[in-house]
Amino acid sequence: MNIDWTKAPKGATHFVISAEHRIASGWYQQDGVKMRDLAREGEYAFRIDDLHEGRMLRLVPRIEPWNGEGLPPVGTVCELRAHKLTEWSAAKIEFAYRNVIVWDWIGEPSINGLCTAYSHNVELRPIRTAEQIAAEEREAAICAMMEVCSELPCRQSCEDLYEAGYRKQVRP
Numbered sequence: 001m002n003i004d005w006t007k008a009p010k011g012a013t014h015f016v017i018s019a020e021h022r023i024a025s026g027w028y029q030q031d032g033v034k035m036r037d038l039a040r041e042g043e044y045a046f047r048i049d050d051l052h053e054g055r056m057l058r059l060v061p062r063i064e065p066w067n068g069e070g071l072p073p074v075g076t077v078c079e080l081r082a083h084k085l086t087e088w089s090a091a092k093i094e095f096a097y098r099n100v101i102v103w104d105w106i107g108e109p110s111i112n113g114l115c116t117a118y119s120h121n122v123e124l125r126p127i128r129t130a131e132q133i134a135a136e137e138r139e140a141a142i143c144a145m146m147e148v149c150s151e152l153p154c155r156q157s158c159e160d161l162y163e164a165g166y167r168k169q170v171r172p
Contacts, residue, residue, distance in 0.1 A: 003060055009038050012062065019056035028059075035059075068126050071096040071119060077106065081123045082115070090127065091115075138162060 003015045012027040014035065023045055027038045030048070037045040051057060066072040072093045080091040080103055094114055095102035101119045128136075145158040145168075 005062060008062070012038055014062065015060045017058040017060065023057065066126060068124070071101060072124060077127060079125050079127055082117060083121055084123065088125070141167065144168065 005015075008015070009027050011029045013030045014028045016023065016025055016028050016035070018025045024037065024039065028035045028045065029038055030036075033048045035045050035048060037043050046057075048059075051059075063073060063075075066076050066078065072078050074093055074095060076093045077090060078093065079088045081088050090106040091103040092106055093101065093103050096119070099119045100116065101122060101124075102114050102116045104114050142155070142158045142162055145161065146155065
């Protein structure tokens with residue numbers, strides 16, 4: 001079952017899948033050891049410490065997006081560069097524990113199957129937004145403009161030229 005967390009009400013910490021007649025499947029909020037049913041105005045439903053194998057409940061916690069620190073959770077799609085020899089490419093994390101990471105490249109038809117490495121041999125970062133990519137391109141263009149000039153130009157002048165639309169033209 002795929003859970004669409006964009007439809008979760010404010011304050012939802014879990015989605016509960018239930019086959020018990022007393023407890024409905026739906027959005028719940030954890031309050032200490034108590035779980036509150038958000039469909040019933042936060043009414044107390046059950047206690048987490050009352051769960052055991054005989055119960056017909058499955059709690060699916062909300063997964064917070066990975067911020068780039070530590071190893072990403074399983075299922076995260078991020079950018080990965082292996083061994084500092086490759087370019088950044090999109091990858092889906094299949095396993096990450098202690099110092100081992102397993103991933104599958106996304107959109108890389110030449111690489112078939114899962115890849116494995118020690119986590120210190122790979123670099124990971126969250127997928128960059130369009131704004132982040134544009135800012136990196138802008139910074140690279142301004143640095144290139146400053147390198148080409150024979151006199152030491154003012155960085156502000158290069159930024160102004162970039163903002164005015166001046167770009168390096170490739171000669172035919």
